[in-house]
Amino acid sequence: MxxxxxxxxxxxxxxxxxxxxxxxxxxxxxxxxxxxxxxxxxxxxxxxxxxxxxxxxxxxxxxxxxxxxxxxxxxxxxxxxxxxxxxxxxxxxxxxxxxxxxxxxxxxxxxxxxxxxxxxxxxAIAGTDGLKAAAAAGIFSVSVTTRKPLSGLLGSPYLAENKIDLSDLKEPTLIFEGTAAAAVAGFPKNVNVCATISLCGIGFEKTEVRIIADPTISKNIHELEVYGDFGHMKMTIENSPSPKNPKTSYxxxxxxxxxxxxxxxxxxxxx
Ligand SMILES: NC(=O)c1ccc[n+]([C@@H]2O[C@H](COP(=O)([O-])OP(=O)(O)OC[C@H]3O[C@@H](n4cnc5c(N)ncnc54)[C@H](O)[C@@H]3O)[C@@H](O)[C@H]2O)c1
CATH class of the missing domain: 3.40.50.720 (NAD(P)-binding Rossmann-like Domain)
Incomplete structure (x- = not known):
């Protein structure tokens, strides 16, 4: 053993x-x-x-x-x-x-x-098997859109650095758009999926990330979209957050x- x-x-x-x-x-x-x-x-x-x-x-x-x-x-x-x-x-x-x-x-x-x-x-993501296979040929773009309830984003360094206050948010709001490198630096406990996707695909600098703070949802939702020689892949996953740590999906x-x-x-x- x-x-x-x-x-x-x-x-x-x-x-x-x-x-x-x-x-x-x-x-x-x-x-x-x-x-x-x-x-x-x-x-x-x-x-x-x-x-x-x-x-x-x-x-x-x-x-x-x-x-x-x-x-x-x-x-x-x-x-x-x-x-x-x-x-x-x-x-x-x-x-x-x-x-x-x-x-x-x-x-x-x-x-x-x-x-x-x-x-x-x-x-917390699915589709890494397909993305790794696709990466054996050309990949034109990889994007991840992450939609989280406010409790899944609170305390992130990016919010403090950019003076973003989520407490009064009433509707879904785009709070970050940029590379996966910037996303994992600004949200180190929240978007590990973007790091995993970067390593499977075209890297941290080319993977595009959007983060939406959404007070109307209770799940952590990730949408992965990939275009390449293999064709087009689109995958959405709606994760239940862990009851112990809302930043982490079960x-x-x-x-x-x-x-x-x-x-x-x-x-x-x-x-
Ligand atoms: N790969 C993924 O898709 C994915 C998804 C969710 C969470 N995560 C990451 O996995 C990690 C664990 O998640 P979790 O939900 O169990 O977190 P958690 O906050 O529930 O637990 C983390 C524990 O690690 C301890 N800890 C932190 N830094 C430490 C250090 N340097 N030395 C010793 N102990 C330390 C903390 O005291 C805490 O008890 C986090 O970094 C989280 O961001 C990854």
């Missing part, structure tokens, strides 16, 4: 730990880490089979086969490179950290040189669990 370390004990980390604890993912939790001790303790209280320990990311890098990052872009920037350099596999949820091309290439290079793999789940946690199943399962379907 592979030994997994989990960095981040919020909504996604808890779902992953529960999936391993229930046996749905055949793996052993080596240890968990969160800079909030209380969050880590909450996860430990939930687990029924076996009691993983709280440990540091450094201990995980020494002893784990795979580290799952489900914490923040900061955690990726801090731990991804040393893990890859030590030959440890990684699963990354805070994908926006890879918006920096130098950092992305460094982590990729370290993984290639040291025999580790970096897994990026499809997360599907993101399910996708992380599904990726872990793929990693640990001898049969690979729909790859």
């Amino acid at each position: 592979i030994k997994i370390g989990i960095i981040g004990c919020g909504f996604i980390g808890t779902q992953i730990c529960s999936a391993i604890d229930s046996g749905a993912v055949p793996a052993e939790i080596f240890g968990i880490f969160d800079f909030s001790e209380a969050k880590a303790d909450d996860v430990l209280k939930l687990l029924k089979n076996g009691q993983p320990k709280k440990c540091t990311p450094e201990e995980m890098i020494e002893s784990c086969d795979l580290i799952v990052e489900c914490a923040s872009q900061d955690a990726v920037l801090k731990y991804a490179l040393p893990a890859a350099e030590n030959g440890v596999d990684l699963m990354i949820l805070s994908v926006g950290a890879f918006q920096n091309p130098d950092f992305y290439q460094k982590v990729k290079g370290a993984a290639a040189s040291n025999g580790s793999k970096i897994y990026i789940p499809s997360g 599907l993101a946690a399910l996708s992380a669990v599904s990726t872990l199943k793929k990693i640990t399962d001898p049969i690979q379907i729909g790859v």
Whole structure:
């Protein structure tokens, strides 16, 4: 059984730990880490089979086969490179950290040189399989329109920097239009899907993003539109936000669990 370390004990980390604890993912939790001790303790209280320990990311890098990052872009920037350099596999949820091309290439290079793999789940979006296949030929454009309820956007640095106040919003309003690079920098906890789509397709600078704050909806809605040699793809997904963290869609946690199943399962379907 592979030994997994989990960095981040919020909504996604808890779902992953529960999936391993229930046996749905055949793996052993080596240890968990969160800079909030209380969050880590909450996860430990939930687990029924076996009691993983709280440990540091450094201990995980020494002893784990795979580290799952489900914490923040900061955690990726801090731990991804040393893990890859030590030959440890990684699963990354805070994908926006890879918006920096130098950092992305460094982590990729370290993984290639040291025999580790970096897994990026499809997360809160669908259509990544088609987009990756399409990218084998020419792609003319990729655009993502993200529509979120106000609770899914509050606290984003872009809102503070541009003095955008959402509190009195009564109708859907376009609050951002630009590259995926600018979107993940301005909304680091809200639009990881744009980062994943950029990595699958034509990159952070060419992927176009629109973000709409919509006080009339309760779902996180993403529309992906791609034109290329393959033809035209249009996909809409309406995600239920997690009850614990309105910025995160439930599907993101399910996708992380599904990726872990793929990693640990001898049969690979729909790859
Ligand atoms: N790829 C996707 O499609 C997708 C979708 C949703 C969320 N996400 C991202 O996944 C991550 C986890 O999401 P979540 O809903 O579980 O978030 P959450 O806020 O519920 O939990 C994150 C946890 O990580 C901890 N944490 C943050 N930075 C840390 C650090 N540097 N070291 C240790 N602990 C740290 C926090 O204390 C918190 O307990 C977030 O970065 C989120 O933006 C990705």
